[in-house]
Amino acid sequence: DRCRYTLCCDGALKAVSECLQESESCLVPGDCCRGKSRLTLCSYGEGGNGFQCPKGYRQC
Incomplete structure (x- = not known):
């Protein structure tokens, strides 16, 4: 699968x-x-x- 997104807009995480x-x-x-x-x-x-998820997000 090709990845299409970063974790967040501001570049954190x-x-x-x-x-x-x-x-x-x-x-x-x-x-x-x-x-x-x-x-x-x-x-x-x-x-x-246990992963670097920002608040309100979860692992897939």
Whole structure:
């Protein structure tokens, strides 16, 4: 799968380099992204599970 989003607009918590692209969009509810290393970016939900999820986001 190709990753389409960074973790956040302001550049904080860019945790998965495989997922970073030229146009850095915000994640919106329902979005998620998996890198080659099987780490995931976060999507809107109940909160993180040991990953760098901003408040109000969860792992996919």
